[in-house]
Structure formats: structure tokens, C-alpha cells
Amino acid sequence: MLRVVNFAHGTMYMLGAFATYYGAQFLHLPFFPMLILAPLAVGLFGVLIEVVLLRRLYGLDPIYNLLLTFAIVLILEDLMRLIAGPLGSPYAIPDALSGATNLGFVLYPTYKLFVIAVALLVCVATWYVIERTAVGGRIRAATENPVITRALGIDVRRLITVTFGFGVGVAALAGVLAAPTTNVQPNMGDAIIIYTFAIVVIGGLGSIVGSIVAGFALGLIQAIGVVVYPPISTTLIFIMMVIVIVVRPAGLFGRVETGH
Amino acid sequence: MIRTLGRDRVAAIGVVLLLIGLVLPKVIYPVVGIDLLCFALFAVSFDLLFGYVGLLSFGQALFWGGGGYVAAIVIARGHVDVAIAIAVGVAYAVVAAALVGMLAVRRAGIYFAMVTLAVAQIQYFLAVQFVDLTGGDNGLNLGARGHLLGIPIENDVVYYYIAFVLVVLGIWFALRVTRSPFGSVLQAMRENEPRAIALGYRVNRYKVAVFTMAGGLAGFAGALYAVGNHLAGLEMVDWHTSGAVVMMTVLGGIGTVVGPVVGAGLFQLLEYFVAKTPIGEETNLVMGAIFALCILLFRRGIVGSFLTPRAKRAKV
Numbered sequence: 001m002l003r004v005v006n007f008a009h010g011t012m013y014m015l016g017a018f019a020t021y022y023g024a025q026f027l028h029l030p031f032f033p034m035l036i037l038a039p040l041a042v043g044l045f046g047v048l049i050e051v052v053l054l055r056r057l058y059g060l061d062p063i064y065n066l067l068l069t070f071a072i073v074l075i076l077e078d079l080m081r082l083i084a085g086p087l088g089s090p091y092a093i094p095d096a097l098s099g100a101t102n103l104g105f106v107l108y109p110t111y112k113l114f115v116i117a118v119a120l121l122v123c124v125a126t127w128y129v130i131e132r133t134a135v136g137g138r139i140r141a142a143t144e145n146p147v148i149t150r151a152l153g154i155d156v157r158r159l160i161t162v163t164f165g166f167g168v169g170v171a172a173l174a175g176v177l178a179a180p181t182t183n184v185q186p187n188m189g190d191a192i193i194i195y196t197f198a199i200v201v202i203g204g205l206g207s208i209v210g211s212i213v214a215g216f217a218l219g220l221i222q223a224i225g226v227v228v229y230p231p232i233s234t235t236l237i238f239i240m241m242v243i244v245i246v247v248r249p250a251g252l253f254g255r256v257e258t259g260h
Numbered sequence: 261m262i263r264t265l266g267r268d269r270v271a272a273i274g275v276v277l278l279l280i281g282l283v284l285p286k287v288i289y290p291v292v293g294i295d296l297l298c299f300a301l302f303a304v305s306f307d308l309l310f311g312y313v314g315l316l317s318f319g320q321a322l323f324w325g326g327g328g329y330v331a332a333i334v335i336a337r338g339h340v341d342v343a344i345a346i347a348v349g350v351a352y353a354v355v356a357a358a359l360v361g362m363l364a365v366r367r368a369g370i371y372f373a374m375v376t377l378a379v380a381q382i383q384y385f386l387a388v389q390f391v392d393l394t395g396g397d398n399g400l401n402l403g404a405r406g407h408l409l410g411i412p413i414e415n416d417v418v419y420y421y422i423a424f425v426l427v428v429l430g431i432w433f434a435l436r437v438t439r440s441p442f443g444s445v446l447q448a449m450r451e452n453e454p455r456a457i458a459l460g461y462r463v464n465r466y467k468v469a470v471f472t473m474a475g476g477l478a479g480f481a482g483a484l485y486a487v488g489n490h491l492a493g494l495e496m497v498d499w500h501t502s503g504a505v506v507m508m509t510v511l512g513g514i515g516t517v518v519g520p521v522v523g524a525g526l527f528q529l530l531e532y533f534v535a536k537t538p539i540g541e542e543t544n545l546v547m548g549a550i551f552a553l554c555i556l557l558f559r560r561g562i563v564g565s566f567l568t569p570r571a572k573r574a575k576v
Contacts, residue, residue: 056556062370063316067510068555070503074548081542194381194499197374201367234385238378242363245375249366 007069008049010193011076012168015042016175017184018080021091031094031180035118038176039169046168050161073189080186088183115177122170139163198241203253213253269567273518280525281424288529290416291488296528297420297427298485303508303520304434305477310506311515312438313470314450318373318502319380320478322360323353325497326383327479328486332400333393335487342408346483353479354472356383361471365464377499384497399493402486413487423484430477435517437473446470478505500544507551513561522563 006012019038023029029037049072057064097111130136141149142156150156175188182188203213221236244252284293302324309315331349335342364375387394394400405413413419437443449456449463456463486492495501504527512523527547534543558565 053552053556060559061314063314063373064555064559066316066370066373067506068552070506071548071552071555074503074544075552078542078545078548082539082545190499194377198378201371201374201378234389235382238382241375241378245363245366 006164006167007066007193008072008076009167009171009196010189010191011073012042012046012171012189013175013178013192014080014186014189015045015076016172017091017179017182017188018084018175019172020176020179021089021184024091031097031176034176035173039172042172042175043165043169047161047165050164054164055157055161073193077186077189084184084186086186088185088188091179091184093180111180115181118173118177122173126170195237198237202241202244270516270518273522273563273566277518277521277525278428281428285417285420290420292528292532293420294416294423294488295485296525297423298481298488299505299508299524299528300521301427301430301481301484302478302505303512303524304431304517305474305481306505306509307514307517307520308434308437308470308474308477310509311517311520312443312446312450313467315467315471316370316373316506317364317376317471317474318499318506319360319376319378320474320505321497321499321501322376322380322383323357323475323478324482324485324501324505325387325492326356327353327482328496329387329394329400329492330479331483332402332486332492335402335406336400339406341410342406342413342487346408346480346487349483349486350476350479353482354476357472357475357479358468361468361475365467365471377502380497380499380502384494384499387494387497394492397494399491402490402492405487405490419488423488426484427481430480431517431521434477437470438517442466442469504547507547509561510559511551511554511561513564513567516561516563516567519561519563523561526562 016038019041020031020034023034023038024031053068053072054065057068093111097114099110100107101110101113128136130139138149138154138159141152142154142159146156178188221240281297284296302320306317306320309317309320327346327349329349330352331342331345334340334345334348338345360376360379363379364372367375388396390396405419407413408422411418411422413422438446445456445461445466448459449461449466453463482496486496505524508523508527509520510523511527512521513519530550531543531547534546535541539545554561
């Protein structure tokens with residue numbers, strides 16, 4: 001949305017997971033408050049990064065922003081490696097969500113159902129805010145044409161900061177949700193960011209619906225791929241991306257970008 | 261502009277670098293010197309893309325690692341002269357680069373970076389999964405380097421000087437490209453793509469062509485690197501390597517050819533020394549911080565800042 005491609009998004013996801021882990025370890029905070037607290041803390045950290053570092057580069061080619069966020073990835077990842085060690089730390093599924101639920105046709109882990117519910121909720125809420133509210137309208141206007149938007153008396157700078165912080169917060173929330181299912185480790189953001197890029201390219205940049213649809217569809221395709229031919233599951237998403245670029249360069253739901 | 265202003269300075273830096281290159285194995289461990297040479301050529305190849313056309317590829321490890329792996333596989337399986345293995349590695353990189361180039365030029369700017377990164381990941385996962393061919397997590401070990409055009413190259417110093425000559429030839433080739441009419445068109449595209457199109461240049465063809473050249477050079481450097489280290493390992497195809505070459509090139513100064521050589525040298529040496537401090541393996545902490553400062557404060561890079569008159573520095 002912001003024309004800021006954040007390489008560090010996966011890192012924020014990792015920080016969200018670590019915040020959850022350390023919250024439990026040192027402050028004895030249970031899982032549920034962390035769903036709010038961790039995204040808030042990491043989101044604020046994101047705001048700090050935006051205000052102190054990224055803002056300086058807005059007048060330039062967005063490529064520099066990408067490079068700076070790449071540097072942030074390297075710094076934060078190795079910092080966490082120094083603090084937490086390269087190996088993962090386990091985090092238990094909260095009692096209330098452990099076990100399985102009978103859905104009538106299949107027995108499914110309760111925690112995964114919870115994750116699906118929260119993910120859907122956040123996706124719908126994000127889509128609603130961006131597409132249907134006044135704030136969302138301003139964000140879209142600021143993306144479309146920052147100069148005119150500013151002329152209309154809207155503080156574009158602050159809008160960008162808040163939106164960036166929100167995006168980082170959502171990434172951290174994903175990290176909190178992932179903490180009980182995967183090992184919490186410094187490189188957990190690496191894999192996810194490249195998948196995220198592929199999803200965004202497939203869905204079409206700046207299209208929330210596109211990203212959501214592509215994200216879920218690819219999860220499904222990948223799951224099918226695992227059953228049909230396991231070795232292909234890791235590369236399938238990238239192969240899909242290649243096909244999409246050949247057939248529809250702008251992405252499934254995207255418009256053709258103008259210039260850079 | 262940089263070239264006309266600073267041609268003498270580029271030549272001067274070139275001569276200094278050549279001299280340093282000649283005495284390097286006496287100063288540092290020769291294998292570190294070999295790594296340094298290979299990364300220098302790798303960074304120069306990337307400069308062709310980013311510095312001269314403005315194409316930020318985040319997937320150059322595809323060609324570097326691809327060239328390295330293919331050369332190593334040919335040596336391990338075929339027991340042929342190393343020259344043939346390297347040639348096959350380069351051929352692989354050229355073909356891969358032509359294909360990826362045709363795909364990636366459909367998108368511009370940051371999307372180009374994302375697409376190249378994602379495509380490079382395909383090869384990474386293939387390298388992880390085809391254990392029989394690539395050795396998987398362990399990488400593909402070469403017992404001995406063998407012979408290059410009949411010359412035994414097991415001795416590190418001998419191999420260093422052979423690699424030195426080849427790398428200098430590679431860099432000379434890149435320099436020739438940038439100063440050719442073809443190179444002028446590339447720079448015209450970087451400065452103003454719509455105008456280049458209006459002038460009748462088929463910019464996408466030029467982009468694919470330069471992407472292929474850069475890929476071939478990267479594959480050449482990667483093959484030399486793999487032979488030098490007796491190993492084609494997963495980190496060669498890892499996306500962090502793609503990122504590292506971006507850092508070296510930008511740090512040294514994009515669009516200068518000699519800059520990336522300086523950047524690669526500094527980067528490698530810094531990494532070597534930082535690894536010996538208490539920070540240890542986590543060298544990216546330092547490298548990332550230096551790179552962040554470079555992006556924020558001197559985007560022209562070390563050599564770029566040196567070549568540009570003070571008054572014009574503020575612009576980019």
C-alpha cells in the first residue's frame with residue numbers, strides 16, 4: 001500500500017514471536033494478553049524505525065528503502081541470535097486451546113482453528129478499514145497521490161507512520177500466533193518474507209483482497225502439493241508466481257504500475 | 261558523468277587495486293585472497309545491472325551459486341579438466357540468466373527485486389532437495405582441484421594467480437561493456453527510460469541482454485569460488501549471498517566498476533576480522549549496521565564519493 005517494501009516484515013514477525021516467548025519467560029504473561037501486547041510493542045518499535053530511519057529516504061527511489069530494511073533484517077536477526085542463540089525455544093500451546101475439536105466431519109486441532117479464526121478476523125478488519133472507512137480512504141488517497149492529499153490538509157507523513165506501525169503490528173501478531181506451533185528462532189522470519197513477496201507479486205501489490213485471496217489459495221495449493229508430490233511443495237509457490245507473471249504481469253488483482 | 265569527470269581517478273584506483281591484487285597472497289591467507297577475487301568479480305557483475313541500468317536484482321546467488329554447483333558437479337562426476345567444468349558452469353548461468361531476465365523485466369523497480377529473489381529461491385530449494393546431486397545440507401565437496409588446462413592447481417598460491425588473471429579479464433570485459441555504445445544505451449535507460457523508448461530502443465531486450473551478461477559473469481566468479489574452496493555449499497545459493505553482493509557493490513560505489521571491487525575487498529576483510537571478535541559468527545550485525553549507514557549517509561559509496569566533486573554530491 002505504502003510503496004514501501006519492507007524487507008524487515010518477516011523480522012517483525014520473528015520479534016512478535018520472541019516478545020511472546022520472553023513475555024512468558026520473564027514477566028509470566030499468559031498467551032492471550034500477548035495477542036494485544038506483543039503487536040503493540042513491536043508496532044511501536046516499527047514506528048520508531050519509520051520515524052528515525054525510513055522517513056529520511058522517502059524522496060528517493062524506493063529501492064533505497066528496500067535496501068535499508070534489508071540492513072535492518074541483518075542487524076535484528078543477528079542481534080536476536082546473540083541474545084537468544086541460534087537454536088529455537090519452544091513455546092507451549094495455551095491450555096484453553098490445546099486438544100482437538102470435533103467438526104463433525106473431521107477432528108481438528110483447536111489451536112489451528114483459533115489461528116484461522118484470528119487470521120480471518122484480522123484480514124476482514126484490515127480490508128474493511130482500508131476500503132470502507134474514512135481513514136482507509138485517506139490512506140488510499142495518500143498512496144495514489146501524496147501531493148494532492150497533502151494539499152487537501154491531510155497529514156500524509158503521520159498517516160504513513162501510523163499505517164506502517166499497523167502493518168508491523170499485524171506481522172507481530174502473526175508471530176505471536178506462530179509461536180506455539182513452530183520453534184521460536186531468529187531465522188523464522190526469513191522463510192516467511194520470501195513467501196510473502198511471492199504472495200504479494202501474485203496477488204498484485206496494493207491490493208489487500210488480492211493478497212488475502214492469493215495467500216489462502218496458495219496455502220491450499222501447497223497443502224495439496226504436499227499430498228500429491230512432496231518435493232515440489234517448497235517451490236510450488238514460486239512456480240505459481242512465475243506463471244502469474246507470464247500470464248498477468250500486474251498480478252491477479254493488481255493494476256499495471258505506472259513507472260517505478 | 262562520473263566516468264568523464266573521474267576517468268583518471270578510476271584508472272589510478274584500478275592500478276592500485278591491480279598492485280594490491282598482485283601482492284595479496286603474501287599478506288593474507290591465499291584462500292581468503294581467492295574468495296576476495298571471486299567476490300570482486302561477482303560485485304562487478306552486479307554493478308552492470310544495478311549501477312548501469314538501475315536493475316536491483318536480489319537473486320544473483322542464483323547465478324553465482326548455480327555456476328559454482330554446476331562446475332563442482334561436472335568435476336565430481338565427469339573427472340574432466342577444470343576449464344571445461346567452469347565453462348559448463350558459466351553456460352548454465354548464462355542460460356538461467358537469459359530465462360530469468362526475460363521473466364523479471366516484465367516488472368520494474370522493487371518488484372524486479374522481489375521477482376528475482378523469489379525465482380532464486382526455486383534453485384535454493386532444488387539444491388536442498390536433490391541430495392544425490394548437490395550433497396544437500398553438506399554441500400558438494402571436491403577432494404582435489406585437479407588440473408586447469410593441464411596446469412595443476414592444487415597449490416593455493418598458484419590457483420590464486422590463475423584466478424587473478426581470469427578475474428581481471430572478467431572485470432576488463434565488464435569495463436568494456438560499460439564503455440561501449442551498448443553501455444551508453446544502458447545508461448540512457450537508467451537516466452530516462454521513457455525517453456530511451458521514444459528514441460526507438462527496445463529497452464527490455466537491452467535489459468535481458470545485460471542481465472544475461474551479468475549472470476554469466478556471476479556464474480564465472482561462482483565457479484572459480486567453488487573450485488577455490490573445494491566446495492559448492494548451500495550458502496552459495498542462499499538469498500543472504502544475493503544480499504551480500506548488493507551490499508558490497510553499494511558500499512564500494514555503484515556505477516563505477518572499480519567501486520564494487522573495493523567494496524567486495526573491504527566487505528570480505530571486515531567479515532574476516534569481525535568473525536574473530538566476540539561477535540563471532542554474527543558478523544551481519546556489523547555488516548548490516550555499516551550498510552545502513554552507507555544507505556543513509558553516502559549512497560554513492562566509497563569510490564563514488566571520491567570520484568564526484570563535492571558540489572554535486574548532495575544530489576543523489
